[in-house]
Amino acid sequence: MMRSSFLSGALLLTAAVCAPLPAFGQAASTTVTVRDAWIRETPAGRTVTAAFMVLENAGAAARSVVKASAEVAETLELHEMKRDGASMSMSPVKAIEVPAKGNVELRPGGLHVMMFGVRKPLAAGEAVSLVLTLDDGSVVTVPARVRAMPGMQGPRP
Numbered sequence: 001m002m003r004s005s006f007l008s009g010a011l012l013l014t015a016a017v018c019a020p021l022p023a024f025g026q027a028a029s030t031t032v033t034v035r036d037a038w039i040r041e042t043p044a045g046r047t048v049t050a051a052f053m054v055l056e057n058a059g060a061a062a063r064s065v066v067k068a069s070a071e072v073a074e075t076l077e078l079h080e081m082k083r084d085g086a087s088m089s090m091s092p093v094k095a096i097e098v099p100a101k102g103n104v105e106l107r108p109g110g111l112h113v114m115m116f117g118v119r120k121p122l123a124a125g126e127a128v129s130l131v132l133t134l135d136d137g138s139v140v141t142v143p144a145r146v147r148a149m150p151g152m153q154g155p156r157p
């Protein structure tokens with residue numbers, strides 16, 4: 001079994017180097033990793049929150065996050081928050097690019113992953129797993145930690 005898993009790993013690597021991966025879905029990304037992922041504690045009585053993280057791309061080609069999902073919530077959307085005159089507003093974006101040999105930070109007041117329909121309250125300290133799908137069809141599993149965030153500002157959907 002060692003030998004066959006080594007071989008399939010080598011095949012995956014070859015495919016990634018030679019051409020964009022076909023959208024067969026669940027292969028882990030070979031170039032994009034995530035660190036410092038966290039989710040804002042759900043405020044009392046709310047089922048909406050957001051996730052933040054740093055995405056790093058070790059590859060020579062830019063990659064984009066095109067989809068996010070989690071078992072703990074019904075719908076995840078990629079969002080961007082921007083200053084709009086005196087106030088902040090946020091809107092969905094189609095993709096979040098992770099530059100080649102670079103990184104992108106998702107943080108309060110900027111890009112984030114919005115979580116709708118959170119199935120049960122998320123309390124500080126809990127571990128939550130998210131799955132990001134990239135534009136090459138590969139996925140990144142993200143272990144995130146729930147954190148309290150006092151003094152929340154800005155629009156709420």
Ligand SMILES: [Cu+2]
Nearest residue numbers: 079090112114
């Ligand atoms: Cu949002």
